[in-house]
Amino acid sequence: MAAPALTESWTLGDIEIPNRVTLAPLAGIGNWVVRLQAKRYGAGYAVSEMVSSFAIHYRNEKTLRDLLTFKPEERDGGPVAIQLFGQDPEVMKSAAAYVAEHVAVDVIDLNMGCPVPKVCKTGAGAAMLKDPDTAVAVAKAAKEGSGLPVTVKLRSSTTKDGEHDGYALAARLVDEAGVDAIGFHPRSAQVHHKGTPDYALAAKLVDELPVPVVLSGGLHDAEQTLAAYEQVRPAAVMIARGGLGNPWLLSTLLGRREDVAPTADEVAAEFDWLLDRTAEHLGTERAGRYLRKHYPWYVERLAGLGYPDASATPDKQLQAALQQSDEIEIARERLRAAVAATVAV
Numbered sequence: 013m014a015a016p017a018l019t020e021s022w023t024l025g026d027i028e029i030p031n032r033v034t035l036a037p038l039a040g041i042g043n044w045v046v047r048l049q050a051k052r053y054g055a056g057y058a059v060s061e062m063v064s065s066f067a068i069h070y071r072n073e074k075t076l077r078d079l080l081t082f083k084p085e086e087r088d089g090g091p092v093a094i095q096l097f098g099q100d101p102e103v104m105k106s107a108a109a110y111v112a113e114h115v116a117v118d119v120i121d122l123n124m125g126c127p128v129p130k131v132c133k134t135g136a137g138a139a140m141l142k143d144p145d146t147a148v149a150v151a152k153a154a155k156e157g158s159g160l161p162v163t164v165k166l167r168s169s170t171t172k173d174g175e176h177d178g179y180a181l182a183a184r185l186v187d188e189a190g191v192d193a194i195g196f197h198p199r200s201a202q203v204h205h206k207g208t209p210d211y212a213l214a215a216k217l218v219d220e221l222p223v224p225v226v227l228s229g230g231l232h233d234a235e236q237t238l239a240a241y242e243q244v245r246p247a248a249v250m251i252a253r254g255g256l257g258n259p260w261l262l263s264t265l266l267g268r269r270e271d272v273a274p275t276a277d278e279v280a281a282e283f284d285w286l287l288d289r290t291a292e293h294l295g296t297e298r299a300g301r302y303l304r305k306h307y308p309w310y311v312e313r314l315a316g317l318g319y320p321d322a323s324a325t326p327d328k329q330l331q332a333a334l335q336q337s338d339e340i341e342i343a344r345e346r347l348r349a350a351v352a353a354t355v356a357v
């Protein structure tokens with residue numbers, strides 16, 4: 013029997029999610045602008061960038077202002093989740109309670125997969141795989157504090173040759189903490205984001221767990237994503253690096269668009285939208301600095317469209333020009349000029 017179409021709905025806790033294409037949590041990227049972009053292109057569910065439970069507990073002003081802004085229109089096309097991290101159950105309970113009271117989100121997702129040393133050395137992120145009792149306590153605390161459905165996103169293991177400690181933890185989180193779904197990234201924390209994910213292991217988890225499993229890892233284009241979805245049969249797929257500056261992938265997966273590259277005009281229009289909404293979020297000055305991270309992804313979309321020499325590689329000149337633009341209006345002009353110079357291929 014074929015897997016359900018990606019356009020079919022599924023249920024997380026008592027929440028209906030209208031389709032099976034979701035936006036993965038992306039630190040430093042998945043703010044309301046990027047989540048709303050994913051929703052505009054059809055994602056049925058989006059998870060925020062990770063937010064420190066300690067920063068919320070201690071009411072860190074910048075965290076509350078920048079990371080806890082969720083827009084009502086984000087929820088138009090389906091629910092949204094906030095991802096929290098932290099290894100202290102009491103702090104998690106307090107942060108989860110704050111979120112449930114003050115932030116318009118439907119689900120709390122917990123990060124137990126981040127391999128970055130700064131996070132792991134505090135015992136949070138992927139370090140939680142080695143401390144399953146604390147991981148269970150943190151998940152229980154998030155549920156108690158918020159009363160919302162709680163999900164956990166984790167890795168399959170700590171080390172690439174080790175036991176599948178993340179896989180084993182997933183079952184404990186469901187049994188003992190009542191976690192409502194698992195986001196599974198079947199790579200070890202040790203390899204960070206490299207290598208082929210272990211989809212066979214993910215398929216086994218899908219069979220074993222009584223709750224939905226959402227698949228993450230290696231879903232970089234439509235073909236790869238559909239093949240992994242068929243093999244693993246998760247409740248949904250999570251698009252991460254494949255969707256950076258490429259929301260068209262989401263529409264393609266949902267059958268709303270042919271699997272063709274966006275035109276230069278489409279890229280330029282999306283770039284304009286991103287600039288405007290980011291300026292609304294951060295103010296023009298901060299947006300100018302912050303958006304440098306996003307520019308390469310849009311330049312990459314233009315590459316191969318005929319600009320400027322039908323080169324198949326991202327254009328270095330435009331890239332450099334955008335990186336030197338400290339104002340978004342200059343970046344906008346430079347991208348427009350590049351698009352105007354596009355030669356139809």
Ligand SMILES: Cc1cc2nc3c(=O)[nH]c(=O)nc-3n(C[C@H](O)[C@H](O)[C@H](O)COP(=O)(O)O)c2cc1C
Binds near residue numbers: 037060062126230252
């Ligand atoms: C820049 C970047 C930031 C990320 N931030 C987070 C995060 O905040 N929380 C999380 O659970 N995973 C995070 N991830 C992991 C992704 O959600 C995803 O699991 C991973 O990229 C594998 O999927 P992919 O191979 O399709 O990119 C991040 C990945 C990248 C590349």
